[in-house]
Amino acid sequence: MNATRTHPRLRPPAGSDVLPYVYRVTKYNPADRDQNGHYAGAEPATSDHGPVETAYLQAVAAFAEGTGVDQLAIREPQLGGFAHFGLEPPVDGYGLADLFPAGPTGFYDGALVPIAVAMELVRAMLRDNGAWCRLEAEGAFTVHVGWDQYLYIGSSLPCEAALTCTRALGLFPERLDASPYDFAPDDPAYVQRPADADFWARLHWTVSAHRSVFLEEVFAANASRWHRLTRDTIETVRSQLAPRSQLAIWPDLLTDVDTAVAALPDEGLVEVVWEDEDGQITSTVVDETQFEAATSQLAGARAAGVVSMYAGEDLPLFTAVLPDSDGVLRARWQTEPTPSDRDWAFLKTLWRGQVVTGTVTSIASFGVTFVDIGGFTAMINIPELSWRPFSHPSDVVSIGQEISAEVLDVDMVWERVPLSLRAVQEDPWPQVAQRLGQVVTGPVTKILPFGVFVRIEDRVDGFEGLVHTSELDESTPVVVAVGDALTVKIIDVDLARRRIALSQTQAEMPREEGDRHS
Structure with missing residues (x-):
């Protein structure tokens, strides 16, 4: 196979459904192996395109018949990359010619194919034509083609007749515990972001913010299509995406051709993307030995861009994988997470009403307080800082302070989390109501045209009440200064609107000592 195909780990993840009967089927006689298990016979590592290849295909068909399957699903499809290092010459179309009416885009994860088409896919893999995939009937049957004509067949049944047939064909089946090509995720703990309703809502918002963005659709490893998205084209493009595709959303990366050419590095692997005069977007992956040829391809393009192929460089805005039509994400591959994807994964762990701990990182000039909660920046709006009055958020919290707060909402579209500090504090208003x-x-x-405010608690952040002008004693001077002491009676506490009404005229005189400030 070509050098860009990466094989999974040699054992499936813990708890996976391993088929009980797994065989390695080869043309290599075990008697011709040395003491280290390496084959030392005369059989070539390439296909004969003849009777031996036919024997392999007949063996697969015999096991499929013995298991009772008549169609298989394509899983984790891959196409040849920018270079080919197979033992056989590359073939146009990757060996998929005439197998899929829609062309290579029909070679997608989850596509069901009859056994006859599955046999042709096995043939392409035996010939190292550039296409590779796993073929599966879930819980019943698997076919994996490895390097050097090694074939792995898994079944839920022993298939004794198929074993006899395989030996009669001149091949050598060997019982194994598992196929070395059983699927195993790159990161078992990684939660893949699905292209669900929240994803598309965020994409609509992103397009509105950027006017247009690019969607990279990867329908098979090393195979992609690019689409320019505007508010008018999102849904049209969405309806044409290949099932279970990996999606990456990029800002407008196209510029004039000269600028794109100047962005080519001295060396390394890059993807060159260009748009022709008709608006058709094309891309190709090249290294430094192919930069000159790639530059010549840009002749006549109206715009172009260059994207690094190395992990951690030139990341898209966010990524996702298409779920099936029922909303279930069955594609097993994982996109390279962006900062936005990591935020999404973190937000999935939060829920409304949850109490989180974080560190105050900044206080904006408009008063919003920002809090780091596990690497994600949440915010506390001014009304949610405290039940009690304050002049500035810095009166309540300070930068670097560790606080606990309640999650008010988790917005997966805007990726925002508002918090409430006062929600984890005891509400003092019921106690104020008892002082009626x-x-x-x-x-x-404070002094206002309609009355004055008086603090009724002996503390800096004490509650204040309004003495309406109609409740001021006629003997009170017309001009009352801030800081002057007034004796008042609490005549109403409105818990719904959080307001306190006071009266100077109703204040009883003389007062008991215990009725003074509390």
């Missing part, structure tokens, strides 16, 4: 009818003395804090 008390007479207190407190300082004037």
Whole structure:
């Protein structure tokens, strides 16, 4: 196979459904192996395109018949990359010619093919034509083609007749515990982002913010299509995507051709993307030995861009994988996570009403407080900082302070998490309501045309109440200064609107000592 095909780990993940009967089927006689198990016979590592290849295909058909399957699903399809290092020359169309009416885009994860087409896929893999995939009937049957004509067949049944047939064909079946090509995820703990309703809502918002973006659709490893998205084209493009595709959303990466050519590195692997005069977007993966040829391909292009192929460089805005029509994500491959994808994965662990711990990182000039909760920046709006009055958020929290707060909402589209600090504090208003009818003395804090505010608690962040002009004693001077002490009675506590009404005229005189400030 070509050098860009990466084989999975040699054992499936813990808990996976391993078929009980797995055989390695080869043309290599075990008697011709040396003491290290290496084959030392005369059989070539390439296909004979003749009777031996036919024997392999007949063996697969015999096991499929013995298991009772008549169609297989394509899993994790891969096409040849920018270079080919197979033992046989590359073939146009990767050996898929005439197998899929829609062309290579029909070679997608989950596509069901009859046994006859599956046999032709096995033939292409035996010939190292550039196409590779796993062929599966879930829980019943698997076919994997490895390097050097090694064939692995898994079945839920012993298939004794198929074993006899395979030996009669001159091939050598060997019982194994598992196929070395059983699927295993790159990162078992990674939660793949699906292209669900939240994804498309975020994409619509992103397009509105950027006017247009690019969607890279990877329908098989090393095979992609690019689409320019605007508000008018999103749904049309969406309806044409290959099932279970990997999706990557890029900002507008196309510029004038000269600028794109200047962006080519001195060496390395890059993807060159260009748009022709008709708006058709094409891409190709090249290395430094092919830069000159790639540059000549850009002649006549109206725009072009260059994207690094190395992990961690030139990341898209966010990625996802298409779920099936029922909303279930069955594709097993994983996209390279972007910062936005990591935020999404973290947000999936949060829920409304959850209490989280974080560190205050900054206080914006408009008052919003930002809090780091596990690497994600959440925010606390001014009303959610405290039940009690304050002049500035810095009166309540300080940068670097560790706090606990309640999650008010988890917005998966805008990727925002508003928090409430006051939600984890005891609400003091019910206690204030119990003071209805008390007479207190407190300082004037504000003077307005319709009355004055008086603080009724002996603390800096004490609650304040309004003494309406109609409740001011006629003997009170016309001009009352801030800081002057007034004796007032609490005549109403509105818990719904969080308001306190006071009266100077109703304040009883003389007062008991215990009725003073509390």
